[in-house]
Amino acid sequence: MRITVCLTDTRPEAWVSGLRAALPGVEVDVWAPGAPPADHAVVWAPPQAFIDQQPALRGLFNIGAGVDALLRLALPPQTRIVRLDDAGMSVQMAEYVCHALIRHFREFDGYAADAREARWGYRKPLSRRDFPVGVMGLGALGERVARTVAQFDFPVNGWSRTPKPIDGIRGFAGAENFDAFLAASRVLVCLLPLTPDTRGIMRHETLMKLHGGRPGGYVINVARGAHLVEADLIPLLDAGQLAGAALDVFETEPLPPAHPFWRHPKIEVTPHASARTLREESIAQIAGKIRAVEAGAGFDTLAGVVDARRGY
Ligand code: NAP
Ligand code: GLV
Secondary structure: OEEEEEEOOOOOHHHHHHHHHHOOOOEEEEOOOOOOOOOEEEEEOOOHHHHHOOOOOOEEEEOOOOOHHHHOOOOOOOOEEEOOOOOOHHHHHHHHHHHHHHHHHOOHHHHHHHHHOOOOOOOOOOOHHHOOEEEEOOOHHHHHHHHHHHHOOOOEEEEEOOOOOOOOOEEEEOHHHHHHHHHOOOEEEEOOOOOOOOOOOEOHHHHOOHHHHOOOEEEEEOOOHHHEOHHHHHHHHHOOOEEEEEEOOOOOOOOOOOOHHHHOOOEEEOOOOOOOOOHHHHHHHHHHHHHHHHOOOOHHHOOOEOOOOOOO
């Protein structure tokens, strides 16, 4: 069995040595044009030229959760895509979303500004009841986020494609219930996969429905930049319809230095850092799945196997 590693924007050496240690006796190498074809590949955003040299590829193991970049490739018919199933990301996402939510709700930026002026002043406590949080996507990451936010006593709504009952979360499912979900939510968290159905899901028309159309909505996008129609955001912030946004992902990454998001006073920018891939956990998970497949398990028994027609 042969495994090849092809990672864009990530140094592959530690992945190769980690996979070799986790799968003794298996040939693991960094891909180079002309290298012999592999049975499995460990990848992040590989080029089509890489796929074109893998006619016998069975498993395409992504070192991230989102597979939108892989679904754009033309794959051999037998190849199955397997994404990371949490692998230490959900706790990071929960930290990020709770941090953004609580920073906004408790007005910590205002206190920080006061502290810089040596000003001792209280702000009137706000009610959590007035800040229902809506989490779009209740998968490996969204469910953990929704549960963690609920621990802070915020009312939490969850929206998924199919019904997903979770204790303490008000569930909404399907396009037919999207408007009701938006109306019931003031803080909107995006943890959807990027698919034709979800691209541009946060745009003027939908953001106007947040919080029943009242001003004061807040947007947290930690999924993909293309979920948000970027040109629609600043006018809604400047008009006071939205109170702010915490954005970790962008249509163009890295976010260009001249992009207005960097300097807008109501936008917090982070560089696609809300949930980083943790190498050790990811190697252990991927190696476990490769061992299972080689022992005869079907790909459909693996957590995180992608349904290409569904898009995630
Ligand atoms: P996942 O386990 O595949 O969960 C996806 C969720 O979205 C599911 O609940 C699914 O509904 C729901 N969904 C999909 N299409 C929908 C639609 N059209 N309408 C309503 N709900 C829909 O994904 P995950 O592991 O939680 O990751 C989510 C995304 O986060 C990834 O795809 C990736 O793009 C992003 N991400 C970002 C970072 C970062 O650092 N910023 C890190 C990791 C991941 P069902 O439950 O009904 O299937
Ligand atoms: C990161 O964005 C991921 O999809 O894992």
